[in-house]
Amino acid sequence: TQLLEQSPQFLSIQEGENLTVYCNSSSVFSSLQWYRQEPGEGPVLLVTVVTGGEVKKLKRLTFQFGDARKDSSLHITAAQPGDTGLYLCAGSPSGGYNKLIFGAGTRLAVHP
Amino acid sequence: GAGVSQSPSNKVTEKGKDVELRCDPISGHTALYWYRQSLGQGLEFLIYFQGNSAPDKSGLPSDRFSAERTGGSVSTLTIQRTQQEDSAVYLCASSPATSGGKAGELFFGEGSRLTVL
Numbered sequence: 001t002q003l004l005e006q007s008p009q010f011l012s013i014q015e016g017e018n019l020t021v022y023c024n025s026s027s028v029f030s031s032l033q034w035y036r037q038e039p040g041e042g043p044v045l046l047v048t049v050v051t052g053g054e055v056k057k058l059k060r061l062t063f064q065f066g067d068a069r070k071d072s073s074l075h076i077t078a079a080q081p082g083d084t085g086l087y088l089c090a091g092s093p094s095g096g097y098n099k100l101i102f103g104a105g106t107r108l109a110v111h112p
Numbered sequence: 113g114a115g116v117s118q119s120p121s122n123k124v125t126e127k128g129k130d131v132e133l134r135c136d137p138i139s140g141h142t143a144l145y146w147y148r149q150s151l152g153q154g155l156e157f158l159i160y161f162q163g164n165s166a167p168d169k170s171g172l173p174s175d176r177f178s179a180e181r182t183g184g185s186v187s188t189l190t191i192q193r194t195q196q197e198d199s200a201v202y203l204c205a206s207s208p209a210t211s212g213g214k215a216g217e218l219f220f221g222e223g224s225r226l227t228v229l
Contacts, residue, residue, distance in 0.1 A: 006154075031215075031216050032216070033216040033217060033218075040222070041222055041223075042116075042203050042205070042220025042221055042222050042223055043155070043203075043218075043220050044220070045217050045218065045219075048214070048216060048217055088154060088155065090155075090216055090218075091216060092215065092216060099145070099157055099160045099168050099170070099171070100145065100157070100160075100215070100216050100218065101157055102147070102154050102155040102157070103154055104153065104154035105153070105154040107152070
């Protein structure tokens with residue numbers, strides 16, 4: 001059973017388009033992280049969201065944490081080829097210490 | 113460098129052989145994770161070390177897998193009697209925090225790519 005479900009699995013778009021990636025769970029998370037991974041490298045942290053309803057912006061990327069802290073979304077405006085990569089959400093379910101688990105990821109390809 | 117260092121970066125071995133993968137975390141980081149990533153897939157949790165606490169080994173897929181962390185720093189992941197399905201990239205990550213939102217902010221190495229023939 002996948003605790004963090006990401007959708008879509010794959011996304012292929014043209015430069016300049018907008019897109020949204022989703023991360024959903026039936027569990028409550030004390031925080032969620034979004035990472036981006038490029039081929040041959042380890043994931044790199046993009047953002048942490050902690051408060052239900054929180055919205056964070058990182059240039060053209062907008063991250064939102066659901067009010068109930070069970071889901072999150074990543075919206076990219078005017079995608080660029082440099083945004084290409086594997087986007088992973090991660091979190092530790094609430095209730096004290098827990099290992100950090102990852103979703104299966106969304107593989108994004110932005111074509112010039 | 114100041115990042116997480118993993119070695120070897122690539123390892124090709126024959127089925128049945130044992131392999132050791134090494135991780136040097138960022139100095140001072142108390143939390144250390146091992147994950148496995150198969151081609152094009154997400155990260156599969158293997159094991160977590162948190163300071164002096166007993167490690168969380170709940171993700172180890174079989175008793176052929178083991179890991180240790182010496183002196184709260186360097187970690188070694190050992191796979192005995194390797195099988196072809198063990199082929200994957202093994203990623204190590206460390207974190208300065210063990211609780212709160214910062215606990216999920218991991219710094220990853222570039223991984224060790226294991227190929228079992």
